[in-house]
Amino acid sequence: MPRPGFVLDVDKSTPPVLFHHGEGFRLEKLPADRSRVIYPGEPLEPLDDVNAAIQEALLNPVGDSQPLPSLLTPGMKLTIAFDDVSLPLPPMKRPDIRQRVIEAVLDMAAAAGVDDVHLIAALALHRRMTEDELRHAVGDRVYDAFAPHGALYNHDAEDPDNLAFLGTTKHGEEVEINKRAAESDLLVYVNINIVSMDGGHKSTATGLASYRSIKHHHNVHTMQHSKSFMDRHSSELHHSNWRMGKVIKDAGVKVFQIETTINNDTFGQEGAMSVLAKREWEWSAKDRVAFVGMQQGLKRLSSSTRRKIFQSHRAPYGVTSVTAGEIEAVHEITLQHCFDQHLVEVEGQTDILTMGLPYICPYNVNSIMNPILVMCLGLGYFFNMYRGKPLVREGGVLIMTHPTPWEFHPVHHPSYIDFFEQVLSETTDPKVIEATYEQQFAEDEWYRHLYRTSYAYHGVHPFYMWYWGSHALQHLGRVIIVGGDVRAVKRLGFKSASTLQDAFEMAEDVVGPRPTITHLKNPPIVMADVK
Amino acid sequence: MKALVFKRKPGKYVAAGIAGRLSAGKGAAVGPLSLRDVDEPELPTDEWVRLRPRLAGICGSDLATIDGHSSRYFEPIVSFPFTPGHEVVGDLDDGTRAVLIPVLSCVTRGIDPVCPACAAGRTNRCGRIAYGHLEPGLQTGFCADTGGGWSGELVAHPSQLLAVPDTLTDEQAVMVEPTACAVHAARAVLGGGTGDAPSTIALLGSGTLGLLTLAALRAEGSDAHVVATGKYPHQKALATSLGATQVASPGELGRVVRRLTGAWLFDDASPHRGQLSDGVDVVVDCVGSEASLTQALEVVAPGGRIVVVGMPGHTSLDLTGLWHRETSIAGCYAYTRDDFEAALALVAAADLGRLVSATYPLARYEQAIEHAANAGARGAVKVAFDLRKKDRR
Numbered sequence: 001m002p003r004p005g006f007v008l009d010v011d012k013s014t015p016p017v018l019f020h021h022g023e024g025f026r027l028e029k030l031p032a033d034r035s036r037v038i039y040p041g042e043p044l045e046p047l048d049d050v051n052a053a054i055q056e057a058l059l060n061p062v063g064d065s066q067p068l069p070s071l072l073t074p075g076m077k078l079t080i081a082f083d084d085v086s087l088p089l090p091p092m093k094r095p096d097i098r099q100r101v102i103e104a105v106l107d108m109a110a111a112a113g114v115d116d117v118h119l120i121a122a123l124a125l126h127r128r129m130t131e132d133e134l135r136h137a138v139g140d141r142v143y144d145a146f147a148p149h150g151a152l153y154n155h156d157a158e159d160p161d162n163l164a165f166l167g168t169t170k171h172g173e174e175v176e177i178n179k180r181a182a183e184s185d186l187l188v189y190v191n192i193n194i195v196s197m198d199g200g201h202k203s204t205a206t207g208l209a210s211y212r213s214i215k216h217h218h219n220v221h222t223m224q225h226s227k228s229f230m231d232r233h234s235s236e237l238h239h240s241n242w243r244m245g246k247v248i249k250d251a252g253v254k255v256f257q258i259e260t261t262i263n264n265d266t267f268g269q270e271g272a273m274s275v276l277a278k279r280e281w282e283w284s285a286k287d288r289v290a291f292v293g294m295q296q297g298l299k300r301l302s303s304s305t306r307r308k309i310f311q312s313h314r315a316p317y318g319v320t321s322v323t324a325g326e327i328e329a330v331h332e333i334t335l336q337h338c339f340d341q342h343l344v345e346v347e348g349q350t351d352i353l354t355m356g357l358p359y360i361c362p363y364n365v366n367s368i369m370n371p372i373l374v375m376c377l378g379l380g381y382f383f384n385m386y387r388g389k390p391l392v393r394e395g396g397v398l399i400m401t402h403p404t405p406w407e408f409h410p411v412h413h414p415s416y417i418d419f420f421e422q423v424l425s426e427t428t429d430p431k432v433i434e435a436t437y438e439q440q441f442a443e444d445e446w447y448r449h450l451y452r453t454s455y456a457y458h459g460v461h462p463f464y465m466w467y468w469g470s471h472a473l474q475h476l477g478r479v480i481i482v483g484g485d486v487r488a489v490k491r492l493g494f495k496s497a498s499t500l501q502d503a504f505e506m507a508e509d510v511v512g513p514r515p516t517i518t519h520l521k522n523p524p525i526v527m528a529d530v531k
Numbered sequence: 532m533k534a535l536v537f538k539r540k541p542g543k544y545v546a547a548g549i550a551g552r553l554s555a556g557k558g559a560a561v562g563p564l565s566l567r568d569v570d571e572p573e574l575p576t577d578e579w580v581r582l583r584p585r586l587a588g589i590c591g592s593d594l595a596t597i598d599g600h601s602s603r604y605f606e607p608i609v610s611f612p613f614t615p616g617h618e619v620v621g622d623l624d625d626g627t628r629a630v631l632i633p634v635l636s637c638v639t640r641g642i643d644p645v646c647p648a649c650a651a652g653r654t655n656r657c658g659r660i661a662y663g664h665l666e667p668g669l670q671t672g673f674c675a676d677t678g679g680g681w682s683g684e685l686v687a688h689p690s691q692l693l694a695v696p697d698t699l700t701d702e703q704a705v706m707v708e709p710t711a712c713a714v715h716a717a718r719a720v721l722g723g724g725t726g727d728a729p730s731t732i733a734l735l736g737s738g739t740l741g742l743l744t745l746a747a748l749r750a751e752g753s754d755a756h757v758v759a760t761g762k763y764p765h766q767k768a769l770a771t772s773l774g775a776t777q778v779a780s781p782g783e784l785g786r787v788v789r790r791l792t793g794a795w796l797f798d799d800a801s802p803h804r805g806q807l808s809d810g811v812d813v814v815v816d817c818v819g820s821e822a823s824l825t826q827a828l829e830v831v832a833p834g835g836r837i838v839v840v841g842m843p844g845h846t847s848l849d850l851t852g853l854w855h856r857e858t859s860i861a862g863c864y865a866y867t868r869d870d871f872e873a874a875l876a877l878v879a880a881a882d883l884g885r886l887v888s889a890t891y892p893l894a895r896y897e898q899a900i901e902h903a904a905n906a907g908a909r910g911a912v913k914v915a916f917d918l919r920k921k922d923r924r
Contacts, residue, residue: 418790421783446795 002042005344005526010035015280017519019356019500021483022369022403023306024298025276025291026356028500035517036350038391039279040526043265044341046318050097054104057258057322063329068105068256071186072112079184080105081155081208084123085133086362088194088262089523093314097260099139101190101322105258106142118180119152122189122207124214125451125458126363127412128154133366157210157458158448166251169243173216175251178208182253191259195385195525196230196338199259200331201245202238209244211442211460216240220430223467224474228384230527232335245327258324261337262317264524273313277524303405310359311366342527346391349530351515352507353392354500355382357402358523363457363465368409371488372416372424372465374402379469379479382522388530391518395477397507399500404484404492411455415447419462420491428493430470438463477510533893534569534682537596539611544599551598556904558598559897564615566893572678572686575664576641581624582631582687586705586890587680588618588915589903591740591819592842593672597900602844609673610666616680616916617672620695620704628695630707631680631687632871633670639688640665655715655865670865681893681916693871702884705915706743710874710883711866713743716840717751718870719863720744720813729755729812733788733830737761737770737778738906739886739913740840741817746881748815749774750873756791758811760784763907773881781826788830806852810835819843827860828852838863890917 008014016027017037030037047053058068072078082098085091102119109117119138121129134152135143146152155178156162164182166175181187181204189207193199206214216222217240223229225236232238248255267273272294275287283291298306321337323330359369361377369377378400383390392398408417423437438460441447447459472479479494480503489496497503508515520526540563547562558564571581593615595601617633636654637645640663648656661667668674671685678685695704721728732748732755734741745759759775760783761767767778779787789796789807798805810832816823819841825848827837833856840863852858866874878884888911891899896916903914 418786421779422777422787422790440790444790445793446789449795 002044005039005041005342007344007346008037008039010037017280017521018276019354019401020358020523021356021401023303023310023359024403025295026401026483026500030517030519031504034514035519037519037521038344038346038526038528039521040264040524041341041344043263043318043524044320046263046320047322050100050319050322051104053319053322054101057324058104058108061256061325062323062333063326065256065325068188068324069108069112071254071256072109072114074113076114076116076185077183078109078114078117078186078188079120079181080117080188080190081120081122081178081181081204082137082190083192083198083203083207084121084126085129085137085365086126087192087198088315088317089360089362089365090266090313090315091136091365092262092317094136095139096137097192097262097319098137098190099142101258101260102138102142105188105190117146117151118184119146120178120181120208121154122203123155124207124209125157125211125461125464127451127455127457130455155208156452157214158452163210166253167247169240169247171240171243173240173244174213175205175244175247176210176213177204177248181208182251186254186256188256188258191257193259193261193334193338195342196232196335196527199334200232200238200241201248201327202241203257204248204253204255205241205244211458213244215442215460218464218467220434220467220470223470226384227471228386228390230384231387234387255327256324257327257330258322259330259334260319261321261334261341263320264341265317266315266524268316307359307368339527342525343387343529344526346518346528346530349389349393350391350396350518351393351511352397352399352504352517353383354399354517354519355401355522357382357400363461364409364412367412368407369402370408370413370416370420371404371406371485371492372420372462374400374404374481374484375492376465376468378402379472380465381468382520383469383472385520385522385525385527386530387527390475391520391528391530392476394475395510397478397480397510398472398476399480399482399497399503399507401482401500402484404481404488406485406488412457413462414450414456415441415444415459416457416462424491424493430466430473433463433466478507480506532569532571532683534567534614534678535564535616535893535896536567536569536612536614538563538565546599547597548599551600555598556594556901559900562597562599564597564896566896569682571684572676574686575676579686579688580692581684582619582621582629582692583684584616584619584621584680584682584916584918585628586620586701586887586915586917586919587616588705588709588913589899590618590709591738594900594904595842595844598904600844605669605673608660608667608669610668610675613668613673613675614679614682614685615672616682617670618705618708618915619680619685620701620707621680621685623692628701628704629692630695630704630871630875631671631685632691632693632711632866632868633672633708634691634865635660635665635668635670635674635677636690637663638690652867652869654867681896683918693875699875699879700884701919702887703878703882706878706883706886706913707871707874709739709913710743710747710878711871712740712840713747714751714870714873714877715866716744716815716838716863717747717753719838719861720748720815721751721753728753731755731791731811732757732813732815733784733811733827734759734775734815734817735781735784735823735827736817736841737766738817742766742769742773742886742912743883744815744817744840745770745773745775746877746883750877750880755812758784758787758791763910765910766907769886769912784826784830792832809833812836813838815840817841821846821848824848828858831856831858833857836861886912887915888912889914892917
């Protein structure tokens with residue numbers, strides 16, 4: 001029986017706590033009697049037979065939906081969309097759950113005589129997936145059967161000939177999605193819900209949409225009114241996507257949603273990384289030796305070699321649920337599975353929130369975690385891992401550990417480089433940035449060209465990263481990065497500290513003496529239910 | 532009187548070149564420049580007057596000479612020994628102050644009729660700078676007969692003087708000469724009303740000349756989007772305050788221009804750098820180095836212009852792009868009297884005296900030269916000699 005997540009009150013006997021630090025780690029002693037650590041739950045029991053669970057889900061859908069086979073007819077136009085390389089994190093060991101689900105859907109389609117099938121990576125404004133990444137997601141068999149015929153490809157949010165405008169929500173939000181998906185007799189969406197933000201109407205309304213459509217919810221106003229965006233019922237981001245979902249449905253687009261959840265088995269039960277999932281006071285002598293060995297070994301390597309090693313890690317996640325059918329009914333069940341794994345009840349807010357940022361976020365798979373992504377992971381994703389109210393009080397301090405190198409992947413993140421050099425050097429205010437610069441970047445033909453033909457994130461993407469952190473920026477009194485590149489941290493508008501103790505002293509200038517401290521020990525993923 | 536004197540000593544000049552390459556400004560310690568007791572220069576004719584410098588600036592062309600890397604091009608148009616210093620505000624015998632207009636054109640040399648350039652008012656292009664009753668010298672500060680600003684006294688022709696209003700400080704007045712260069716450059720950039728005014732400009736270098744050219748572009752009415760490059764924080768701040776729309780580090784300029792102009796790159800494998808498909812209308816190179824000229828060629832638009840304001844020397848450039856993109860490069864030297872008059876107004880309006888960061892007595896010339904040669908890195912802009920007190924002369 002896996003143990004749930006819990007809150008540890010730190011006392012003098014508490015050993016140093018593991019903080020992720022990019023492609024490395026820190027062991028940090030937290031002040032006794034006023035610190036607490038939120039530990040993630042242990043991996044939930046996975047499904048015994050994933051293939052059987054998939055069959056069960058497809059044949060017994062939830063909500064107002066027919067079983068998949070009865071929706072498949074000869075001569076129909078079928079499109080299967082699937083989540084892109086940003087999920088899950090880190091990537092999962094083969095076979096990827098998307099492959100298993102897609103193979104099952106294709107088997108049923110073949111049995112029904114459906115031969116007009118397209119598979120589309122629903123990457124919105126993310127970079128295109130490479131052949132290797134597509135093969136990893138859908139499997140070699142599917143790739144080889146479809147890609148050579150042009151029937152397996154990446155969504156292109158900038159292809160005017162292949163976008164369909166479906167209408168406008170009552171809030172004036174324009175809905176424009178992939179034309180093939182919109183004009184299909186059935187759209188099957190295959191998702192991985194790694195966190196509660198994913199899935200639901202967001203899958204299609206964002207994943208297959210254009211900039212014209214996405215800009216209506218990926219903006220500062222929406223993000224500052226999503227408290228948090230991990231809690232869909234309190235998230236303006238999701239409200240907007242749900243409104244768009246209605247427009248999509250009313251336009252006649254028939255969606256069969258398949259959502260999956262995975263457990264917290266990020267680092268495995270064996271191997272050097274397995275120690276990262278254990279609670280520090282339960283580390284065996286072997287674990288300690290393994291950890292020290294790993295630390296020493298990493299120190300001797302160049303940053304690019306370290307990056308290569310970490311980026312090659314594939315997680316042995318177990319699948320915890322497969323649910324199919326009508327979008328909203330499916331998603332409510334999916335959310336419950338996510339919360340079962342991630343949610344930990346926490347009493348009250350804290351003065352200082354600490355977090356150790358790992359080497360990966362949704363936008364640097366097989367890439368570099370540049371400073372903008374550090375901001376997004378910390379102030380966007382991790383800060384928003386709450387339900388109820390933020391873990392840290394208004395005006396409180398966020399302390400993150402990460403090397404924050406002034407380094408960018410030139411192919412994946414070209415507009416990020418310009419955003420960092422030319423926009424953040426002028427201002428870090430999300431509203432000013434949005435009003436002054438977004439359109440220039442979004443409509444830059446060169447970025448558009450790179451997004452469409454190379455492997456670059458869309459020109460506007462770094463703006464979204466900044467907006468993702470705008471709720472936190474509005475809420476916090478100070479942000480401190482420990483062990484980061486001082487120049488890069490300054491450019492982000494944050495403070496630098498060389499040690500966690502220095503950071504605590506700097507934080508006291510903002511929150512006063514003897515502050516309360518909460519450490520969000522993530523990953524594996526944990527979400528605070530703050531009472 | 533005391534004067535810094537630059538003699539023709541080839542051995543020392545070579546030593547200065549080596550020292551200057553090792554560390555900027557070190558040529559002063561080992562080269563042909565020395566502090567000496569000399570006689571006051573003789574008045575070439577009765578017309579000439581004596582000017583006792585109050586402040587005399589150190590210019591990039593002075594530094595190139597002292598550090599032994601100026602071009603041999605100058606050999607026939609300078610005469611030795613000379614006292615450097617052409618950015619000068621000084622006292623006249625009548626107690627008034629004047630700024631020196633250092634170009635030694637036909638009128639100053641007693642040449643009549645004057646050359647076509649001087650006749651057209653373009654004294655900076657004078658074709659007689661090695662002739663007449665003066666020894667060769669393109670300007671005061673490079674001529675054996677006139678003396679120079681880095682001394683207690685020099686001689687000047689009345690056509691070389693511009694009266695300084697009482698409202699102007701010495702610090703402002705000593706900036707008039709470099710500001711006149713900047714006004715001249717701005718007028719060249721803006722085409723003197725003869726062509727389309729550029730809408731995008733890249734200005735390379737935020738040293739004295741770059742900053743002043745920024746101010747002059749705005750004073751001359753340019754509303755172009757001007758991207759300036761600056762290496763140091765104080766340069767960036769000053770560039771912004773003097774009219775730059777954007778300031779970038781030199782290494783960032785290509786990306787800034789790409790975004791500004793919506794250019795594409797011709798190298799997909801390295802999409803954040805490489806050859807631009809487009810560029811700015813005009814590049815104003817206020818550095819004049821091989822690196823800056825190379826960068827100018829990289830960021831100028833097809834059919835665009837490069838205006839070289841900083842003094843270049845021997846450089847090696849790949850001019851394929853110049854040919855292929857029909858780019859033009861034009862030099863921009865010195866000023867006319869009109870430019871000086873505009874500069875006088877500009878230094879007051881923009882308070883350009885604030886760019887004088889440090890002053891030295893002549894006796895500390897080695898430190899002064901070193902400071903000026905490393906001005907950017909040391910948070911300075913203009914370094915000058917202060918000769919206002921007798922013991923400093």
